[in-house]
Amino acid sequence: MTAEWMNIAGDGIVVHRFGLPGARPKIYLQGALHADEVSATMALAELVGLLEKADAAGEVRGEIVVVPHCNPLGAKQFVLGRHLGRFSLDGRNFNRAFPQVGERVVEELKLLGPDRQTTNEVLYIGAKILGSLTRVGAPIERLQAALMELAWGSDVIVDVHADMEATLHLYTSEKAWPVFQHLAQRFDVPVVILADKSADSPFDEVHGEAWDLINAHLAEGTEQPGFRTAGCTLELRGLSDVNPELAASDGQALRDFLVQLGAVAGTRETAVGAAPLVTKLDAVEVVRSPTIGVVIHLKPLGAKVGAGDVVARLYDPFEPDPHARWQEVVTETGGIVFARWHQRMIQAGMAVVKIAGSVESSLGRRARLLD
Numbered sequence: 001m002t003a004e005w006m007n008i009a010g011d012g013i014v015v016h017r018f019g020l021p022g023a024r025p026k027i028y029l030q031g032a033l034h035a036d037e038v039s040a041t042m043a044l045a046e047l048v049g050l051l052e053k054a055d056a057a058g059e060v061r062g063e064i065v066v067v068p069h070c071n072p073l074g075a076k077q078f079v080l081g082r083h084l085g086r087f088s089l090d091g092r093n094f095n096r097a098f099p100q101v102g103e104r105v106v107e108e109l110k111l112l113g114p115d116r117q118t119t120n121e122v123l124y125i126g127a128k129i130l131g132s133l134t135r136v137g138a139p140i141e142r143l144q145a146a147l148m149e150l151a152w153g154s155d156v157i158v159d160v161h162a163d164m165e166a167t168l169h170l171y172t173s174e175k176a177w178p179v180f181q182h183l184a185q186r187f188d189v190p191v192v193i194l195a196d197k198s199a200d201s202p203f204d205e206v207h208g209e210a211w212d213l214i215n216a217h218l219a220e221g222t223e224q225p226g227f228r229t230a231g232c233t234l235e236l237r238g239l240s241d242v243n244p245e246l247a248a249s250d251g252q253a254l255r256d257f258l259v260q261l262g263a264v265a266g267t268r269e270t271a272v273g274a275a276p277l278v279t280k281l282d283a284v285e286v287v288r289s290p291t292i293g294v295v296i297h298l299k300p301l302g303a304k305v306g307a308g309d310v311v312a313r314l315y316d317p318f319e320p321d322p323h324a325r326w327q328e329v330v331t332e333t334g335g336i337v338f339a340r341w342h343q344r345m346i347q348a349g350m351a352v353v354k355i356a357g358s359v360e361s362s363l364g365r366r367a368r369l370l371d
């Protein structure tokens with residue numbers, strides 16, 4: 001059990017490690033990649049406390065790495081008294097464009113003899129490449145490489161975020177969903193959104209993508225391509241949903257997931273929740289604002305709505321025509337209201353409400369996560 005300070009381009013993160021390096025399963029959990037999503041930080045802080053007790057009792061079986069706040073660059077971004085997360089001040093989303101290392105690993109593997117092209121060699125080469133990337137480029141690029149290096153070779157990655165105002169929800173791939181079913185149950189997550197490629201290289205997807213390329217190469221040789229990292233993004237409600245009760249129950253649910261995975265011995269203490277709506281990213285409707293104005297939300301988080309329902313009203317104080325001053329914000333498809341914009345003054349075109357519909361409601365859309 002250690003807590004180490006890791007220098008990244010002059011800033012530091014605190015990395016909590018449990019279990020022996022190389023023990024399986026290896027589980028990596030990080031919070032607040034978007035810097036202001038700190039319900040994640042408090043849940044992981046609780047988890048660290050529970051793991052310290054488990055460690056003292058000799059109950060840690062796997063290797064567990066926990067970073068309660070993984071973004072020291074974004075944590076310092078106070079502008080005119082407001083904290084700005086999500087994007088670095090040079091305009092880049094902290095959770096996009098993580099390095100794709102699969103091809104580079106395969107190139108280096110090809111330089112070895114066929115009998116040396118093993119999963120262990122992949123773990124070594126990948127860590128070496130990512131380590132070299134932590135020493136070049138802009139601070140955000142070094143941070144991203146360092147986080148990937150910490151997580152490299154994990155069996156399971158849980159990237160913990162929060163939305164603006166939201167219910168619990170979870171993003172993962174079709175392949176990884178069976179692994180995270182237990183996590184969703186322990187949290188009683190109402191909405192699960194599946195996508196194999198949700199955006200431009202977010203943290204939870206780049207590991208699986210690298211292993212897909214590497215395994216395709218290994219399958220041509222003698223090594224059995226069995227290993228693949230399963231990653232998910234767990235959204236712990238909204239930005240302001242930070243209180244001691246939620247942090248404690250979230251920490252317990254994460255610990256129970258680690259028990260389920262065999263990384264910690266012991267019994268599970270949280271109840272299993274109801275079956276979630278499991279849908280696809282293509283079936284998520286983003287309802288946008290037609291105009292600038294003050295948004296009045298009409299549907300609470302978690303509400304079920306139908307096609308054509310009014311989910312919000314907008315008051316445009318700059319519209320002289322009294323008949324046009326109020327506008328209704330109407331859904332195209334039905335589903336569960338799982339996220340809403342948190343500020344009430346909004347501009348035209350902004351995402352006001354997000355609704356998770358059934359898979360059949362996707363209407364042939366090709367959806368991507370918002371930047």
Ligand SMILES: [Zn+2]
Nearest residue numbers: 034037161162
């Ligand atoms: Zn986020």
